[in-house]
Amino acid sequence: MLRLWIRTFGKEFYKQHAGLLLIIFYALFGWMKSGDITGYLHAILVALCSTPITIAVWCLFMFLYGIKALVFVLQKLSTPVYSFVQNSCAAKKKDQLKSWTGLYLILLFPALLISLSIVVTAIVYHYYMNALIMSIVIILIVWGLIKATFR
């Protein structure tokens, strides 16, 4: 099932949002000299993980990104072309949950990658509470998306 979800939802999502993601990436890193990127990325990660406000801002971004992914999936599901997905409701619940989890991990991949980097940086710099909050938020967002999609 997951393979087909990636071929359909995953491929379409990145096709539709490739431009936006490239603009964000360019805005963040495009203007830098290649040698400065590592230091710049490190500075950003430390800044993001060091205060509750920056953690909250990033969590809000994650939440909005998650909503975008959910709206995309629900919109697709409401179209006749995607009515074949209804067949998946006959699969074992465990298999359905696994497939939707896999899909959302793929759709959220860019944001999850940065979030996990923030968690690791927070642990390295002993901001344990911030790392814990960030981890809980990531889990809650992914769980919420699966719950909202899974019928």
Added chain:
Amino acid sequence: MAELTINKLIKRYGGNTILEFDEWKVNEGCYWIKGGNGKGKTTLFKIIAGQTPFSGTVALNDIFLHKQPVSYRSGISYAEAEPLYPDFLTGTELLDYVIAIRKADRQSAAEITRLFKMDTFMHHQTGTYSSGMLKKLSLILAFTGTIQLYILDEPFITIDKEAAAILYQLINNQIQQGKTILISSHQDIDPAQITLSGIFEIDNQRMLTC
């Protein structure tokens, strides 16, 4: 043997009541559901397939849709009147998906594909299919796996005579195995091809026996 039971069904779209009846029950065999355009045949099929919300209960062999949705849905196969698929997917990808979900026998699926003369087209993208080929693909998917209740919405439209004969054959095989088949069709069903266990008509939101 399959038994479908619907109780206290109410289905509304906005303030418009499409279906409202107390009880409807069918056992094994093939049933023809008649009704003009907009009478609620497809809505009834979507309700039975668990694809649209409604008020009331639907059960297949005493397995209730709202209590055991996965068990209930695993016994049902629904072929839409006008099937559509993402045009970049191939027939094989869709068939593999249904085989995986229903834990179906690959050889039986291949045999049905061959009967419908679709085997050479299954690796093509569905975007290249004609409406008849899309219909055949949806019927191949519908008859893949071990199913108790088949719901075939206008199964004879867009397919040629040869494919219709194959469809009659598949339906008869399932009837002999004690399965239940619901068919909606504006075209007359040839009684020489299928023995119908009942004919119903949806009229004024109710199921009437013909």
